Amino acid sequence: MKFVSLVLKSARRSKRRTALTMISVAVAVFLFATLRAVLDGFDSVAAASSATRVVTIRSTSMIFTMPTSHTEAIRSTPGVQDVTWANWFGGIYKDPKNFFGQFAVDPESYLRMYPEILLTPEERKAFIEDRTGCIVGDGLAKKYGFKVGDRMTLGVGIPVYGSRDYDFTVRGVYRAGSSAVDNQSMMFHWKYADERSTPQGQIGWYVSRVADPDRAVQMANAIDAKFANSPNETKTQTEQAFSAQFASMLGNLNVLLGSVALAVVITTLFVAGNTMAMSVRERTTEIAVMRTLGFPSATIFLLVVGEGLLVAVVGGTAGALLARAVINGEYLGLAGGFIPAFGVNNWNVVAGVGLSVLIGVLAALIPASMASRLKIVDALRRVA
């Protein structure tokens, strides 16, 4: 216990320096926790994706569509329990800069397929019954101020949907029950868009529920086999594989964010290590006196490491908690949902505090060994 108060005393010796170092560690840990949270955001989309849903797209690439005749073919594959479909609409809300996901879906089967889209029973009923109705995620609703009953108009972005604007009535604001669903999207009736499309009867992708998640891959192959060598060959994957690939399309995030995180740690090590070295240098005489009084060099070593730990952990904890409070992920999906919503969670806080422990120990290591190996005679003779 007496050593703790000694560590506290030496940390208070230069309050300004200790405070500056704490803040340095705090901002570094803040950044680290935020980067970790971004990566977790991508992972959570893959983790939350259902093992029983498989996604079917055209084998050429996602931008090509399939005829509606695929619906019954997929439905009749043994082991497929339910099928729904969607199209990417790519419309323009007031300005092309207002980018968000707009999906033309088959309302009943789509909501059945995605129980994660949380609507009240009234909203659900109102949406299904209104041919020009739409539902919006709560993140999107907050961003653009959409409320139930509002009218909204989307300009056509992709020529196949005709040239006239589409008018919608907001029938529901949904919450996302898991990361598998993005809360910054809008969904409306596939039929509404199809009526005005040339050619008609085109489907962007199918989502099917399979009975046995362990056989999802075989099921996916069975679906693709049905369309092999047809003009509209398909590629079916589990939802998990599909979203993991989508994330990998954005670029190698692990490497990019990982190297930035490494730079953060090294920068902070320089700052904290410098502080500890200064602190030890200032106390050279003091340390020599302690050694003369009989403190073993191991104790001196631990005292310095303890001071480093104290400064780093106090700063790091503050930074991690601040990140937890500020980066809460509620409405943070960037680039219209291409980057999923991310929030600093308790694990990120723990990782951040763990990092600050590492910084504290590493930064104090060299100054501590210098202090513990001090030659008493030399140190006592030295002035200041």
Next chain:
Amino acid sequence: MGLITNYNLRSMIVRKGTAAMTAGGIAMVVAVFVMTMAIAQGFRGALVASGSNQNAILLRKGATSETVSAVLRPQLPLIESMPQVARARDGHPLASPELVVIISLPRSTDGNPANVPVRGVGPLAFEIRNTLKFVEGRRFTPGMREINVGRQAVNRFRGVTLGSDVKFGSATWNVVGIFTADDASFESEVWGDVDLMMPAFQRNGYQSTTVKLVDPLAFASFENAVAADPRLDLKAYPERDYYEGQSETTGTLLRIFAVFVTTILSIGAVFGAMNTMYAAVAYRTREIGTLRALGFSRVRIIAAFLVESVALALIGGAIGCILALPVHGISTGAMNMTSFSELAFKFRITPALLGAGLVFSALMGAVGGLLPALRAARIPVARALREI
């Protein structure tokens, strides 16, 4: 001024351990700044390089990119007959009707599918985009199921090397040539005959048309002529502006990331510099007192400490720039959110970016040194001289 500055700079050498640590912290921040900005610049650069100021691209009115645009077949002769369109030696108008679709190819690194743009082009496309150079093989022959592949795409995706057969869009295509394009985004693309691509992808119209103008200054009159013709519901854009616009969404995101990360990092480094300078001032209290007693003014003391701090930071900044340099030219890729396809590009470190890195480091030094310098100036002479 010279004497006292010299004194400050030399005292940096006296405390080389501390000075090195501070400079090291700043070096890391500048290195991260330069590298992350090099990504944003490389991405934007690849798209900007795709545009020539003598070319114009025509899109459907209101379309923001080629993928959502449409140019009808009967509109092509109307465009070709415009007097602002340059002609080849044989008199053919230099206009290339184009179609861009996305196909999925496995990435060479991990085998995951990536979105690759396939561009169907007219026979004169290579005369219009004259930065394209063939490094292997030859141009595709119009009317044949042959394709040319950009050099970046060859490295980045599997199965598109010279001579291989690639299956997409209900046909098989033979790779007969590999081209470069001065690092432009075309190097990430696959090119073939537009008239064969259209039926292969079940399309019956073009998406855009790129023309070479007789003169870069002819754009304004070309734009007006297009707007005035009621048979064309098209709009002309200078090709460079168009491609620059295509880089906006992803480019902005990359820049925001760079600025966010370096701003936060720099706070830590500035505090580190502040610590160092406060310590420097504290160690030299007596010396500062002596200088003041000799008649050096407060302003000169402040200036001298600021110079010391900025010099220290600049050394760090220079080291940071050197640390970042090796990434220049390394190829990487990112999804262009506007075209929904993967764009390969190189980290691009320009002298201007290095300059910005140095200015940034000097700024960190100035901010970190200001408060300690003010403190140094406020030290009462009598007390300072009495200190040991």
